[in-house]
Amino acid sequence: MIAIKNIYYMLSYAYKVLNEKGYRKVATEDFENAIDLYAAILIKGVSIQLKRGLHHEYVEEKESLKMVRGKINITESIKNLDIMNQRLNCSYDEFSINIYMNKIIKTTMVLLLKAAISKERKKKIKKLLLFFDKVDTLNRHNINWNLQFTRNNQTYKMLTAICYLIIKGLLQSKKDGSNQFMDYSDEQQLSRLFEKFTFEYYRKEFPQLTVTASHIPWMVDDGVKDMLPVMKTDIILSYNNKYLIIDTKYYAKTLQNNYNTNTIHSGNLYQIFTYVKNLNLKEKSAKVSGMLLYAKTNEKIVPDNIYQMSGNQISVKTLDLNCDFTQLSEQLNKIVVEYFEI
16 A cells, blocks of 8 residues: 555655755645646646647658658558549658657546546647647556657656556446556556665665665676676665665565465565575675565565675565555665665
8 A cells, every 4th residue: 555645755756856946835735646646737737848849859740742842752652542632642851749749748638537536637738739739648557668768758658657657557347438546555556666766765865875776797607698687676775885685576465375374575585596506606795685675465474574695684574565654664764774874
């Protein structure tokens, strides 16, 4: 479980733009569910973007024209019988608002009109959609979320992230085409946000630490690394020759159950142990430890264990996200204070 207000705070750390003046009013509102919060953030974000101007790019257009424009597509002109109609199929670049990121935003806003949000928010969305009249919508099931951001479109980074959370959380559930939001215990929805929030929290609140999400090399004996998987960590905290590798986990069920015995997910434990041992072999003089950091669920058993494994400490901690944010901060701070003694 996670407090709705904490989702906003987590997003604020993950996307610094939410700390700007224009979003402060959103932080003071009360929301009944996550979809309502996301809708409010998207409305505010799109309104701010409209004042800056929606991003335009040169987009290739193909059209049958009476006058030549750009490059002539001879094959298409013959195939479509354009020549018979005294036309030519031409390809040309148009400085257009109909770019992929704007399509994602419009698609999301259209979906929100059928979601369980307030009538007032739907009215605001309808007004915003007027500015997207020349923008196409996408099939939400086929959206490519691997977007490239530059200086010119950095402001879209948070907007598309919110769109991702909204679209991935909406389910087509009724014959009338209306949408309902998934239960926010769904693990896939918040796993990336949980990881990004934890990373950015430590980077902001503990500037004395070095916070990275780096690759750990395989320390092989003969130099052969062919076909070995990449070891990319979620978070590595380092200070005074101490390293703490943190793997964040957001699951509907924290523990696995075999024959009525609750145990830690074996794959998670093997993974963090492998990370720790390989980093320790690389940094031989350093103290290297690992931590599986789970988001708390409704399960009665809450893992909070410390193991000493082959000379390294591996711990399993549970973070309660369904509490006041000051308490959430205290939990995160305690991890650093206890390990690094700062």
